[in-house]
Amino acid sequence: MAKYALYPGCSLETGGIEYGMSSHAVAETLGIEFYEVPDWNCCGASSAHMTDHLLSLALPARVFALAETLPVNEMVAPCAACHQRFAAVEHELQDEDLRRKVNSLLERPYTGKVKLKSYLDVFANSATLDKIQKKVERSLKGLKVACYYGCLFVKPPKVVNFVDDPENPQAMDNIMRALGAEPLPWPYKTECCGASLGMTKEDACTKLCNDILRIAKDAGADCIVAACPLCQQNLDMRQISVEKKYGTQYRMPIPFFTQLIGLAFGLDPKVLGFKKLFVDPVMVLRKVGVA
Amino acid sequence: MSEFNLSQVLETNRSFVDEVIAESGQDIRQCYQCAKCSGGCPGTFAMDYLPNQIMRMLMLGMKEEVLKSQTIWVCMACNTCTTRCIRDIDVARVMDTLRQEAVKHGYTENGRLVLIFNDVFLGTVRSYGRLFEAGLLMMNNLKTGSLFKDAQFGLPMMLKGKAKPFPHRIKGRREIKKIFDETKRREGK
Numbered sequence: 001m002a003k004y005a006l007y008p009g010c011s012l013e014t015g016g017i018e019y020g021m022s023s024h025a026v027a028e029t030l031g032i033e034f035y036e037v038p039d040w041n042c043c044g045a046s047s048a049h050m051t052d053h054l055l056s057l058a059l060p061a062r063v064f065a066l067a068e069t070l071p072v073n074e075m076v077a078p079c080a081a082c083h084q085r086f087a088a089v090e091h092e093l094q095d096e097d098l099r100r101k102v103n104s105l106l107e108r109p110y111t112g113k114v115k116l117k118s119y120l121d122v123f124a125n126s127a128t129l130d131k132i133q134k135k136v137e138r139s140l141k142g143l144k145v146a147c148y149y150g151c152l153f154v155k156p157p158k159v160v161n162f163v164d165d166p167e168n169p170q171a172m173d174n175i176m177r178a179l180g181a182e183p184l185p186w187p188y189k190t191e192c193c194g195a196s197l198g199m200t201k202e203d204a205c206t207k208l209c210n211d212i213l214r215i216a217k218d219a220g221a222d223c224i225v226a227a228c229p230l231c232q233q234n235l236d237m238r239q240i241s242v243e244k245k246y247g248t249q250y251r252m253p254i255p256f257f258t259q260l261i262g263l264a265f266g267l268d269p270k271v272l273g274f275k276k277l278f279v280d281p282v283m284v285l286r287k288v289g290v291a
Numbered sequence: 292m293s294e295f296n297l298s299q300v301l302e303t304n305r306s307f308v309d310e311v312i313a314e315s316g317q318d319i320r321q322c323y324q325c326a327k328c329s330g331g332c333p334g335t336f337a338m339d340y341l342p343n344q345i346m347r348m349l350m351l352g353m354k355e356e357v358l359k360s361q362t363i364w365v366c367m368a369c370n371t372c373t374t375r376c377i378r379d380i381d382v383a384r385v386m387d388t389l390r391q392e393a394v395k396h397g398y399t400e401n402g403r404l405v406l407i408f409n410d411v412f413l414g415t416v417r418s419y420g421r422l423f424e425a426g427l428l429m430m431n432n433l434k435t436g437s438l439f440k441d442a443q444f445g446l447p448m449m450l451k452g453k454a455k456p457f458p459h460r461i462k463g464r465r466e467i468k469k470i471f472d473e474t475k476r477r478e479g480k
Contacts, residue, residue: 010422015453039462041420046368047409048416050390053314055474059416062466084370105473107466151369156381166374192333192369199431199441200404201365204337237444276451 004122005067005075005114006034009082009229010042016229018273019078022258025271029262030131032122035070037063043077043085046196057098058105060089065108074117080152080228086116087160118162120153120227123261124171132178137266139180143287146221147172147183147257148212150231151192166190172227172257179264186219188212195234202241209235210242213250223253223284225260232256236278253281263288297351304352307392311349315388321378322346328372328382338362342372342382345389358398363389364405407434417471420461425454 012020027034040063049056064086067075077083093099093110103109123132147169154166164171167190173183194208212235216224226232236254243249255277262272269290274281285291301308312318322343329341339361340348348357357363363386372382393399399406411430415423428445432438448454461467 010424013459014424014455015448017451017453039420041461041463041467042416042422044416045412045422047412049368049387050405051409051413052391052474052478053387054477055413055470058470058474059467062463062470105470107463151371155370156373156383190371192367192371194333194367196367197365199408201337202440204334204365207336208333240443276453278447 001031001033002122002128003033003035003072004117005070005072006036007040007043007063007067007075007077007082007086008036009077009079011079011229011233015233016079016256018259018276019229019232019256021271021273021276022256022262023078025267026123026258026261026265029135029265029267030123030128032128034076035072037067037075038069039066043082045081045085049085049088054101054105056085057089057092057102060085061093061102061110062106062108064089064112064114065106065110067114068108068111070114073114075114076117076119076122078119078227079230080150081230083116083119084152084155084160090116090161091159116161118153118160118171120149120171120175120257121163123257124174129174129178132175132261136179136264138264138288138290140176140260140264140288141180143181143284144220144222145176145181145183145260146186146216146219146224147176147189148193148216148224148226148231148235148254149190150226150228151190153227154190172225175257175261176225179260181260181264184219184221186215186221188215193231193234195230198234198238205234206238206241206245209238210246210248213239213242213252214248217250217252221252222287223255223281225257226254227257229256239279251279253277253279253284255281255284260284263290300354301352304354307354308349308352311385311388311392314391315381315385317380317382317385317388319346319349319380319385321380322350323378325377327375327377331371331375333369333371334365334367337365342366342386346380346382346385349385354396355398357389358393358396359401361401362386363393364402404435407431413471415458417468418464419458420464420467421459423455423458425456426458 044059194205197205326343366386
């Protein structure tokens with residue numbers, strides 16, 4: 001049985017609550033065990049790395065150190081922004097001096113014993129992919145999806161250690177194929193959605209969202225599948241402002257990939273948090289005959 | 292941009308260029324202006340200088356122009372530039388350093404909203420150990436003076452169970468405060 005330390009990150013308990021719900025339901029079906037990191041803190045996100053380099057390393061390093069108390073070798077962070085901050089710690093703290101400096105700030109030292117694993121890889125590795133395929137009860141046949149990876153899961157590749165192509169990743173596409181859905185080729189898989197500008201330069205953020213929604217629609221997508229709670233919230237919630245500003249009517253549902261896995265497994269859409277999505281996912285549900 | 296003597300500017304600001312190189316750990320002099328960073332940057336439409344222009348201006352010691360630019364505050368840290376840089380320069384990291392340099396040298400006008408946001412964001416983390424989203428939104432709106440920004444999302448978020456009215460306080464708050472205070476002290480701020 002696969003065992004991982006789980007770092008939910010702040011958004012999995014709030015804005016991305018359906019990501020957490022569906023992740024747990026799907027993990028249970030697949031026999032994946034998650035141990036939540038005890039007393040975890042915020043990774044600092046972009047606010048920390050924009051403000052102070054040492055701070056941006058020390059906050060995630062404390063979490064790693066706590067994960068080392070668990071009976072696991074690997075840790076996952078479903079949020080791409082958190083994932084990238086942990087990856088930065090792993091990458092930069094190979095430097096002994098810097099590691100000593102960071103550890104002097106912590107109650108418990110970071111040793112590097114627990115390794116970071118991409119949350120997409122948990123499901124897209126060949127063994128789990130086989131398992132997923134066998135557990136499909138309601139095929140997503142006929143559902144055309146645009147897999148959206150965002151920037152931080154895949155960039156920069158040297159740091160995030162992503163085993164996929166940073167310009168044209170396939171991990172989520174492979175998961176969708178295993179569910180019977182049709183992942184579309186489209187050029188905006190890893191384009192930035194501008195989530196970090198949502199509070200500070202909203203106009204720019206709205207434009208970036210519009211670009212992604214438009215390109216996905218043009219590619220013929222029924223929905224955009226997300227893997228990051230910040231991207232998902234941005235594309236889902238801001239669609240109101242995007243449609244108002246650009247006079248468009250995308251009504252594009254933005255489910256998490258874990259929600260679609262759960263749906264294909266025959267789990268109740270309620271348990272998977274489909275009601276939490278802003279844009280009504282009815283067309284996604286209809287395709288599999290549950291709405 | 293006003294006219295000036297480049298060699299004179301470089302002479303005056305050499306220490307600044309060295310500081311950016313040291314702080315970011317990136318040898319910006321390796322940049323040969325292929326402009327791949329700018330080609331892939333999703334934020335250029337809102338920038339006054341392209342990322343490769345910022346790199347060039349840095350090399351020439353144009354401290355004030357760089358630190359006063361919109362560009363460094365538009366950068367979303369998506370790392371496309373870093374991913375594609377043919378000279379292996381972490382351009383996104385240079386932008387981080389430039390934001391910090393701008394604060395250090397008092398060029399904060401263009402970055403006002405970003406700085407308030409980061410400050411409020413980190414403030415909730417310092418107090419509780421985790422981000423308090425509702426508090427962030429309220430404090431941010433108060434400090435920026437746009438009281439009702441994103442207010443239309445508040446109620447639906449609450450109804451969907453996506454926003455919590457109270458912060459979650461972790462046990463290790465003292466540890467977190469120490470991290471904040473010590474890092475600040477060590478960076479001499």
